[in-house]
Amino acid sequence: MVFRDYIEDAKSIFKRLVPDNEITEVVYEGPNIVVYTKNEDLFANRDDIAIKVAQEIRRRIFIRPDPSILKDEDQVRKIVEDTIPEEAGLKDIYFESDTGEVVIELEEPSIISQKDSEYVHSIKNNTNWSPRIIRAPPMHSHTVKEVREFMREVKDERKKFLNSLGQKLNSPVMIGETWVRLTALGGHREVGRSATLVSTNNSKILIDCGMMNTNTAGEKPWEGSPYLYLPEVQPLSSIDAVILTHAHLDHSGMAPMLYKYGYEGPIYMTQPTRDLAVLLQNDFIKVAHMEGYKAPYETKHIREELKRTIVLRNNETTDITPDVRLTFYNAGHILGSASVHLHIGDGLYNVVLSGDVKFEKTWLFNPANNKFPRVETFMTESTYSGRDDYHKTRKDASEILVNIINRTFERGGSVLIPVFAVGRSQEVMMVLEEAMRTGAIKQTPVYLDGMIMEATAIHAAYPEFLNRNLREQIMIQRENPFMSPIFKKVETREQRLQICDSSESNIVLATSGMMNGGPVMEFFKAWSDSPKNSLVFVGYQAEGTFGKRLQRGAKEVSLSEGGKMTTYQVNMNVETAEGFSGHSDKKQLLAYIATMMPKPKRILVNHGESENAQDFARQIRQKFGIESHALRNLETIRLY
Amino acid sequence: MVFRDYIEDAKSIFKRLVPDNEITEVVYEGPNIVVYTKNEDLFANRDDIAIKVAQEIRRRIFIRPDPSILKDEDQVRKIVEDTIPEEAGLKDIYFESDTGEVVIELEEPSIISQKDSEYVHSIKNNTNWSPRIIRAPPMHSHTVKEVREFMREVKDERKKFLNSLGQKLNSPVMIGETWVRLTALGGHREVGRSATLVSTNNSKILIDCGMMNTNTAGEKPWEGSPYLYLPEVQPLSSIDAVILTHAHLDHSGMAPMLYKYGYEGPIYMTQPTRDLAVLLQNDFIKVAHMEGYKAPYETKHIREELKRTIVLRNNETTDITPDVRLTFYNAGHILGSASVHLHIGDGLYNVVLSGDVKFEKTWLFNPANNKFPRVETFMTESTYSGRDDYHKTRKDASEILVNIINRTFERGGSVLIPVFAVGRSQEVMMVLEEAMRTGAIKQTPVYLDGMIMEATAIHAAYPEFLNRNLREQIMIQRENPFMSPIFKKVETREQRLQICDSSESNIVLATSGMMNGGPVMEFFKAWSDSPKNSLVFVGYQAEGTFGKRLQRGAKEVSLSEGGKMTTYQVNMNVETAEGFSGHSDKKQLLAYIATMMPKPKRILVNHGESENAQDFARQIRQKFGIESHALRNLETIRLY
Ligand SMILES: [Zn+2]
Ligand SMILES: [Zn+2]
Ligand SMILES: [Zn+2]
């Protein structure tokens, strides 16, 4: 084991390049090195020095002002308020004292966002803080606001955490036999509780930590969560890094539990995944509580997770252990969803885990990336890889939905659309907004029940993760389709009952998407009896869910109503609007693999019903001549 | 978890059946229950009671005299000496005070061995000890004697160990999802360092713990031992049971190391495996020392292993964890070698691991058993499964060897046969003994160097593990082929040098069998130069061994001689006498599988060079339509 002291090396290189550098501290911040200095010129103007040092020691370098030279926050707030012109629409000011940045939220940042704007210079020179100008989120998101506030609250704790993480990351790699293994912990030959462990002789990395979507009565407790009690995983403190591909609970739902049972390390994800996951995890606890059972973790464990969350942008490579580098790539599935690229042992081996993918440009996102610098083993989802799973196009989907709605309205009925809060909701909203704007459907209120509006606001907060059309629309407030007046948030139970009883034709989007609970159930109970109404599925219904039973044509169903079972006749019209899926259908998945660059040597198939997954692996072998199989949960394959 | 207190249950059943039972103690001894009583009639004559209780509580019951009623050992010794008639040839008396048995070793046990002999009755009535009459080993084995003495020395410690093991075995099974996994830790797609972990939701069982045979210069340390540092295995104290299939170091060589690094549990094997393993492990330490490197464990760790050794007979079923039962079946490979049958979860699943197998009646053993009560997954060795590996018959082998010896003798040369001390040595000895007795070779001394004579004596001590012919021959002293005067043990280095320099034609059997050290090297160095001499391989030469290089035709080799390298010309005649293998060739392996009952659902292939093992799995799929593959080390497959 050869040890290199990056901190000392950085110090001496700075000394050489800038003798009067006035550096007060050099510390690790995760994989990066942060230099604090009292030399204003150095932190404000000498990015070239940072780049030079970074090249020499092969670690990213950030130069920041020493806290002692930062002006008092109240003073700075005043200076900023005085400096920023009124037409820029100052919305918020907050301080990132650890980075020496003052973040300035503007409604119209274009007015001063040029890097060398006189406003920016003036603020910097008068305060020693570096101004960062950002666009104020166009819609209010409670989650985004709270998460950001929380991150500022715990910044001292995070600084310590990132420093000790940095020390671990920069510790020498154990010399010895090198190997790479992949262990299926959940979501293999099934959909739900996704969890995969990639381990090397140096590192243990957990990718996703989800829960089963199905909370049916007959369920055994162990069927709800991944196999985290295996010796490969235990103790949880032996895990070096956790990575989330996206926020859906079948990928993120058990992540807080890791922090309940001893994990204290970092968890990597994109920024939208962070906010959406917090939203969905908190909701999970709330729903569990309302349904009378105890969630396996509490909100404090979500906060522990947040404290250790490290957000990465797509296509940005980061050391996550001494022998593994992580890069996220757009997966096209939901906001912030990513494929995980692991580069192991300096060129030794590359594994990519697709996460959930959509290989088609949707109303919201660009298609999943399938070009990687290198990939030896690729793991692909197979949710819709079944023989007959050919989706309609996006355009067809929209026409089908419009048609169902018009037919329902003609007979005086209402339309109930069960949706996941995240993903399908926003697509359906865009279709409805356009259909009403163009007159394809008459103007009617579209009620959003559950956390749909909140999830939508999070989408609006991260335009850089949306496709270009939508990004541009959102930026212009009056064109933001999500802010159309047709959308009404259901705020109270009274309001919900009112809509249920209304004699008008209404459209309701409500969670949960597979009808295993949530407000959608109230609407279903109220409307199922009448053949005038329509229930329209727009998303995947997993085996064992209530939604799947209805989709299969159940004519009579029992539901618990205040503790006792009540029988409901299903006379309402049950339809499926194909084409809204956030997953690729079989044709798309095959195209995704066929055009993948480079061609992987092995493809593992997960995240699909058992038969589908195995069958899809068989097809990959036949069509592409690539070694392929669907692991069973609890199996370990050796990659290298 | 339903808990049953077997001890209390046993007590109350005894109370019911024998009210005046005078029972003083009821304790676990491993999976069995032992009852101590002062009631002489109960322990001496009432096996029927033990059987009745056993049937009721479904645990084996042993009734033993309470130690307080056992007569003093010196007195008993005198009584035995006075009682046993001179013609029976009393050789030794020793006391198993924990079982209340006095073991009486006789040269001619037939004289009094009838169960109801008056001698036995007389001793029992006069001493309260139960006499056990056994045949004195026909050849002196230092190992057998020392192991037995040691086991008596540590009997108090063992009693405690067996008691606490019994408590564990009788603890309730965790309720929850049931699964069975198999992890390849060593000896998969390779020959050497055999180790396989079978784990369930309740148990962790390690089968074999061997070392690499190849100690070549370029070897990396991690290539010598199985992957014991994996999280599935660590900490070693989390293992519930270890099982050895046989004594060869590639299966047993690292077992003492388990006790060095924290394992304290039981290790199951046959009795001959116990003694042979001790012999080979001690020799390994000695050889390592002589060759100037440190063995990974010391003799004290071998003793720790011995203390926890539980010997089982073939075809005897024993609970080894709360959800796993073990049965050994004859494997025909070497003395005491066994296949391992694991019956998991009361009918849930059955796994059989072949160990090394010989599916042919040899000079020494019966062919491997291939009939099992049930078997879903079978793991087979594949050492000689390569395309062109067809062995000669036993008869051919003998003729080839005789022929090589005669040709060598005709030109005045000597014959050097590298052998493993255990297995092939004894077969070659039997061929040579017969050939000299029948005049096929002229009478010449056959020198045995290494531990061959000692290993042979261990064979003679366990006639019940030999085939019938040999068993009967050994029983009649003057017909015991191993005791023929042609065999001379090489006792000292002087003697060895004398043989090396002798102008006579000699035959030498010397270890090690793959010529990676041992006395065989001295003979090779002395004789390699002359084309008159012959080197005859009779056993498997692994890739990377010195033996393999010579077998491949190396004409010049370098060997270390007191620290410096010396070059040797290989002018001696190098031959291979096919047919002595302790492994089945491809045809035999296929017959072994074809006639296996019942037909397994899955066959895993291990213990073979990588290509051979994979190819053999392919053939099994094609020929038998059985799912088959060769795992890589570090892989885990889910069986159930
Ligand atoms: Zn709010
Ligand atoms: Zn998803
Ligand atoms: Zn998913």
Ligand SMILES: [Zn+2]
């Ligand atoms: Zn063997």
Ligand SMILES: [Zn+2]
């Ligand atoms: Zn072997």
